[in-house]
Amino acid sequence: MNQGRNGRDLTLDVNGNHFALRTWGKESGRPVLALHGWLDNAASFELIAPELRNCFVVAPDLAGHGRSDHRRADSGYYLWEHADDMNALVECLGWKRFSVLGHSMGTGVASILAAMNRNIEHMVFIDGMGAPFTVDDGNTVEHLRKAQRLLRLALRTRLHGFSGPEEAQFNSLEMAINERRNSIDGSLSAEGARLLAMRDLLNLGHGYRWRHDPRLVLPEPLQLTERQACEFLQHITCPLQLMLGRQGLFAGSAFDKRKHALPPDTRVHWHDGGHHFHLDNPTTTLIEQLNVALATSDSGPQQRIVNQ
Template sequence: MSAQVEEVRLSLPHIELAAHVYGPADGHPVLAVHGWMDNAMSFARLIPKLDGLRIVAVDLAGHGYSDHRPPGTGYLIWDYVYDLLHVANQFGWERFSLLGHSMGAIVSTLLAGTVPERVQRLALIDAIIPHTSKPEAAPQELAAAFESLMAQKGKRRRVHESLEAAIEARVKGKVPLNREASELLAQRGVMPVPGGYIWRTDPRLALSSPLRLTFDQAMAFVRRVTCPVNLIVAEQGYLKRIPHALEPLRGLPIDIVEQPGPHHLHLESEAGAQAVADCFNRFFRTA
């Protein structure tokens, strides 16, 4: 990101979050929401290419420079919605738009469906519908979540012997990235500790979800969105790996655009970031 970026700390009633603020003070207000295990640097290549926007790129709780949730609590997806509403209120934004990638796109959709009167535009990258489960699976999923939470007690965090090793671990992670993208995320995601380096992300982020929405519940949020929606689908990304993932969106007023590239197409290359920026600049100009 350029020198125009301002680093801020946001003291919410229940947690303190970190964020980047970018763009003209009178620009269209946008909350940028990164994906699981990423941080605000997810938008480092994209944000400078967006025009006329006042963007607050947040490190979600448990990520980057933001605080972790208190002991005894977890990372329910709707808690992020609550956090972001507080962030918007702190900036005095009665109405604002959302730019989300992956889990951040899902959180953005949930927010826009929860308070549709407050969201003006929804710009999404490679995700939209929350992960779902069948109702009969809920008891087993809750049991598995409790088991994983109890097994977490006393578990030591992985310490990488060098910064290079930490970056390489992210390259080969559950959601693989190229090296340039991993290096960008490491700028606010890795910290030195005795014996080496660790990723700042809260280990509890990897725990099983205790409860998921049913498909009908998830689609109720999507259908309640009233603002214009622009969804970019990466041709080698997440949505393309799920059979019929876009079928539930047919007939809804959602502009779906396919772009070449992987799940992190906006971060892994300048060309990918420019392609996403071109699409979203057109989208926001019609506001």
């Protein structure tokens, strides 16, 4: 087990923005950049990061998430912007070679980061297979129109989250945790929801509200097409391992839709559980697979295996 089990909170200015980081392990360990999913934050790795042997894990709250700065009103939260932030963050950390551990949307950020930075040794995706939100070819214009309509509607009507910063969204902590637990696929455990919520809540005294930018709940006007998302996956050149939940968002038809785009030496492992199985029930099997994946030599191609 890693020494320094308890995580540490740091801050770093990257690309002119303030980023909150959560770190585990000794700085002399193998560098691992951990990228969380949509509406999550660095607490997504709170249970597994301390178990990564001889690793120095850095998990940033992506822009607009958790305790990191929101982007300006004239900017957005595109995957390629997150990837550019992470490329600059790695440079600020002085990492020459590093690995990436991504969950959900974080795997989409990682797939683009891999195109920007060829110094990635290993990539491990947890219930994710690249960009989670895409548009079909030919639907870009209509998608942009819809996204703009939704944004104007949210601002005009002050929808949930778009109210003033002094207005509470929840009367109690438990109300906020329950909302977080029921988002996405509704399978998040109470402990997992509490970890994520506590890093993303502001106590106003008379109630609570989310720290994250409410614009995150709206679709970005220009999303990757499915073909573009697959192209980024296909061009990953470092060893890639997927840890997928049998009841997760990338089982069944979602996996079949993307599996053709996986690099030929990808290893795929299936685990019981939903989209956040790494936070709900980090089994010893998962931990051992992660340790093997992050410690494997780059000396040759890996045989592709699919355990389902």
